[in-house]
Amino acid sequence: MIGFLTGLLWLLGGIAAAMAAGWLFRTLMVTISPRGVAKEMRTAPLTASFGMLMILIYIFVAFFAHWLAPFSETAIVGREYEPWSSVNLLGTDNLGRDMLSRLIYAARNTVGIAFVTSALAFILGSVLGLLAAIVGGWLDQILSRTVDVLMAIPALIFALLLLTILGTSVINMILVIALIDSTRVYRLARAVAMNIVVMDYVEAAKLRGEGLWRLITREILPNAMAPLVAEFGLRFCFVFLTISALSFLGLGMQPPTADWGSMVKDNATLITFGDITPLLPAGAIALLTVSVNFVVDWQLHRASGLKE
Amino acid sequence: MAEQEILLTMKGLRIEGRADEEWIEIVKGVDLTLRRGEVLGLIGESGAGKSTIGLAAMGFARDGCRISGGEILFDGIDLRRASETLRRELRGKRIAYVAQSAAASFNPSHKLIDQYCEGPVEHGVMARGVAEKDAMELYRKMQLPEPETIGFRYPHQVSGGQLQRAMTAMAMACRPDLIIFDEPTTALDVTTQIEVLAAIRNIVEQFNTAAIYITHDLAVVAQMADKIKVLLKGEEVEESDTRSMLAAPSQDYTRSLWAVRTYARAEQAPVAGATPVVSVRGVTAGYGTIDVLKNISFDIHARRTVAVVGESGSGKSTTARVITGLLPPRQGEILFNGKPLPPDYRRRSKDQLRQAQMIYQMADTALNPKQRLRELIGRPAQMYLGLNGKKLEDRVKELLRLIELEPAGYIDRLPSELSGGQKQRIGIARALAAEPQFIICDEVTSALDQLVAEGILKLLDKLQTEFQLAYMFITHDLATVKAIADEVVVMKEGVVVEQGPKAEMFQPPHDPYTELLLSSVPEMDPDWLSRLLAERAVTGVAESAGN
Amino acid sequence: MPPILIMILQRLALGVVTLFVVSLIIFLGTELLPGDFAQEILGQSATPATVAALREQLGLNDPLFVRYGGWLADVVRGDLGVSLANGQSVAELIGRRLGYTLSLALYAAAIAVPLSLVLGILAALLRNSVFDRVANASALTSISFPEFFVAYILIFLLAGAGGMFPSISSIRGEVSFGEYLYRAFLPALTLTLVVTAHMMRMTRAAIINLLASPYIEMARLKGMSPMRVIVRHALPNALAPIINVVALNLAYLITGVVVVEVVFVYPGMGQLMVDSVAARDMPVVQAVALIFAAAYVLLNLTADVLATLSNPRLVHRR
Secondary structure, three states: OHHHHHHHHHHHHHHHHHHHHHHHHHHHHHHHOOHHHHHHHHOOOHHHHHHHHHHHHHHHHHHOHHHHOOOOOOOEOOOOOOOOOOOOOOOEOOOOEEHHHHHHHHHHHHHHHHHHHHHHHHHHHHHHHHHHHHHOHHHHHHHHHHHHHHHOOOHHHHHHHHHHHHOOOHHHHHHHHHHHHHHHHHHHHHHHHHHHHOOHHHHHHHHHOOOHHHHHHHHHHHHHHHHHHHHHHHHHHHHHHHHHHHHHOOOOOOOOOOOHHHHHHHHOHHHHOOOOOOHHHHHHHHHHHHHHHHHHHHHHHHHHHHHO | OOOOOEEEEEEEEEEEEEEOOEEEEEEEEEEEEEEOOOEEEEEOOOOOOHHHHHHHOOOOOOOOEEEEEEEEEEOOEEOOOOOHHHHHHHEOOOEEEEOOOHHHHOOOOOOHHHHHHHHHHHOOOOOHHHHHHHHHHHHHHOOOOOOOOHHHOOHHHOOHHHHHHHHHHHHHOOOOOEEEEEOOOOOOOHHHHHHHHHHHHHHHHHOOOEEEEEEOOHHHHHHHOOEEEEEEOOEEEEEEEHHHHHHOOOOHHHHHHHHHHHOOOOOOOOOOOOOOOEEEEEEEEEEOOEEEEEEEEEEEOOOOEEEEEOOOOOOHHHHHHHHHOOOOOOEEEEEEOOEEOOOOHHHOOHHHHHHEEEEOOOHHHHOOOOOOHHHHHHHHHHHHHOOOHHHHHHHHHHHHHHOOOOHHHHOOOOHHHOOHHHHHHHHHHHHHHOOOOEEEEEOOOOOOOHHHHHHHHHHHHHHHHHHOOEEEEEEOOHHHHHHHOOEEEEEEOOEEEEEEEHHHHOOOOOOHHHHHHHHHOOOOOOOHHHHHHHHHHHHOHHHHHOO | OOHHHHHHHHHHHHHHHHHHHHHHHHHHHHHHOOOOHHHHHHOOOOOHHHHHHHHHHHOOOOOHHHHHHHHHHHHHHOOOOEOOOOOOEHHHHHHHHHHHHHHHHHHHHHHHHHHHHHHHHHHHHOOOOHHHHHHHHHHHHHHHOOHHHHHHHHHHHHOOOOOOOOOOOOOOOOOOHHHHHHHOHHHHHHHHHHHHHHHHHHHHHHHHHHOOOHHHHHHHHOOOOHHHHHHHHHHHHHHHHHHHHHHHHHHHHHHHHHHHHHHHOOOOHHHHHHHHHHHOOHHHHHHHHHHHHHHHHHHHHHHHHHHHHOOHHHHOOO
16 A cells, blocks of 8 residues: 555655656747747747657657667676666666667667668658548548558558568568558548548649649648658557567567667566566666657647647 | 517627637627517528527527527527526427538438427327327428428438428427527429428418527528518627618618629620630540430630530539540530530640649638749749749739739748639639639639629629630529529520520520529519419429429 | 449449459469579478479469469368478468457457547547547647657556556466456557547547538527537437548558557567568468458448448438
């Protein structure tokens, strides 16, 4: 019971700190940004500004990992499972590597790979989705039916199946997840574009004799951008979670690369002994996903609010 | 009528709406009194605050609005001070509401009779069985077909005019003291409108119900209301009883509303023997296996306006799609200056595309919201005429001046920064930028207020003379036809019922459908509806109206 | 035949076709496997002669479609082949585990579905209140958590030293129903937490989307209470999206079990699949993927049919 109450206190404290950070960040951004951005920022809820702050921090850590980490990614610096100390701030892992350093390097590895994967999925899915909506006819039929079938197999199961066939490697994982996720992007991009294609201004542009390229870049894309950007955020979260899950299952990133998912797996035994260290990499995953989701939620809310 | 006791009073009513994080006043101190059994017409253009005032009579403000000042007394109850529970008790039971679109205001998931009974049963007025019997009785009074069984249908199984009558019956369910009618016939075709108006007037008289009748259509309100209040931008312009208002409006604004109906452009004499700019020759077209158009033919000459008139589903917009090449016809062809056009727009040359332009009904969806006027108007000139840089900018400015917008202030605006009428003007400028011979105007004024619409019509007229344009004007509104047409094509269910010069069209003898259409247009005479119904009862025209 | 029946039959036919195509994709998976299937079974030390003999025996020399036909016929008869890893029959390997996995998913669904619907409706009713905001933010947060994070937090809080629940759901032999509920509580709770948030958010959104409709305003103007407006007027029209999101999440439960089973060492199909993927034991992976995919297709199909039936426009034609 006492443990539960302390936990609750920690949780509330954490939320209060997060909100305070969000508020400070928003105030800062409102003062230093140009007028247009500042106006947008003012409408951001605390959750969203906290999210933006966290995303910036993750990007910073990922870029400057080699400066920030006290030890190298793979060096064995002590015995296994050493507790937190002044040398190894967060202790050591199951092979005696510095936990903090691996956490920091993993930001680069995990986030970087998730970003590349979702970018691939996004480009593939949205280009095909837009084309299907505009060109229509047989192209739309072929693409949509293919996507229907691919989506009839649950994502994680499909990924596992393909990885069995291709063998587990980082490149294979990127390609497999990008392919599977592009089907989801395709669906959304096509639906969004379909709503725009029926607009009179697109009809007017077609009747004017505009070519396909200009139709996409000048008429449709500018109007599809808001939902597509939000989708990119959601896709990133999904890809990031899938990669972490695969790594956790031992089928994603391969050792000795530092990666949050496999770090949880490797050190999980500590949890049953009441040591929270293995929760840190899992928490790092959760925090980034929450942050992205908060920002996306704000953007979606704004987009739907303007419609009314 | 003997003076009856006062049912509703509003004093200094103020209502605010939220826009961009700010509260803006949309009703600015309106007073209103209504006696039992009396019908008050609220009339004004969009943004006048008519619906908002109507809802306030129920103590209700839409989400994002709030009643910020004044007093609303309904039968001695202060609606602003009353608890939400008390207000809910009154709504539906003593004050009822009839919405503009019955099709959207009936819940698609429940049968009509379930929705009818909900009010009386929930308010504890009648038991379910009694309410059902009562529903059938009222359905009969509203002259709905098969009153015993129609209630057991779902809303989508009933036509628009019938739904509107069913909604009025539903409003009557608890025998309220007051009904708010919010543009109940605006979404209907003219021929359907008559029946609904007649049914509403009949039942309101029968139960001696007081009503607030909200509309933008003067001729309609003249049939329904005992007295009329004219509103402009949330303020009262004037109020008086219907007959004296129609005979002698005291305010300039009211007079200007009247004046719109008298606008007519000078008719263009036909040029004998000239090749028509556009000829539609024996066109049959449709979607899937259904023919929407059946053997349509007509010609459009330079400097002349052909009005294509018909109710919803008559095929007038499909005709436009065939001419523009979006829908290649199954049979027949389109001639342009005597030469056949390729049926599919993708096979037409740049010059053929340039020569025929289109202006759309909804300027909101016709202008890309992410493009500035510079690009919206400039693109056709750049594409067809190869203008660039300074020349292009000069041309855009010239076009803006033509549509009576000041170039410097507008050239870099987005469509969202324009009013409805201005957007429609941009649609016109975009069509002009291609320097066409022929423009299709698809219901270009029906989404606009009368005064704004008149401005657009005058502008189109001026441009026609200046550039020798041929217009095809698609509309359902006969007043617009009277104002602008040289020739009229009347369509019904994909067939041309009658066509000819305007002067002939508006003179008897008519085709029976044209006759019905013409006679259904409300006139600015309080006795028009009664007279028409009496006439139709004799000739039996009304029988065919619903079919 | 009434049009609605034709529509449902069409959906069912489409479902069968989808299953068929899915089985084809899964079968082709084996074909794409680099290297020789027979070699894989026998290992590197096998002589070419034995490999050739096994190829003949497995029918690997037959044309592709013949082998697919044979495989499909076997699958339909319940013969799922033999594991490469230990030579056991795949059907036997899966047997019990399938039941365990399904009961875990069912356990979680039984808690999650009613809970999320009630929370979603409440959030829609009390929209923009503190309850709504907190529910919304916590839902967003829990959607963002990886399953293993939720699982380990629960272990940390509820199992661990002197905890109330076992951190390892060892279920062997016959266990009583109550004992099962107790042992599988943490995995079921993890799954519940993961799917409830999404279903709740979507239920709320589906209802709130409708609140601007004229018929909702009409219901309010008829003097109906907020609760009645939501439950009687908005909910029936929001059924289709809600059914779809429930199906989506039930389907997600089926795949979500993979990670959760690994964390709690729960003896289900997910465990089996992960082990087999690591060992590249193709017949087992094939069979498990096929079962998961079939369940997924069936769920979506059911949702599709139910959503169709919830739409009066489709059920009662003009």
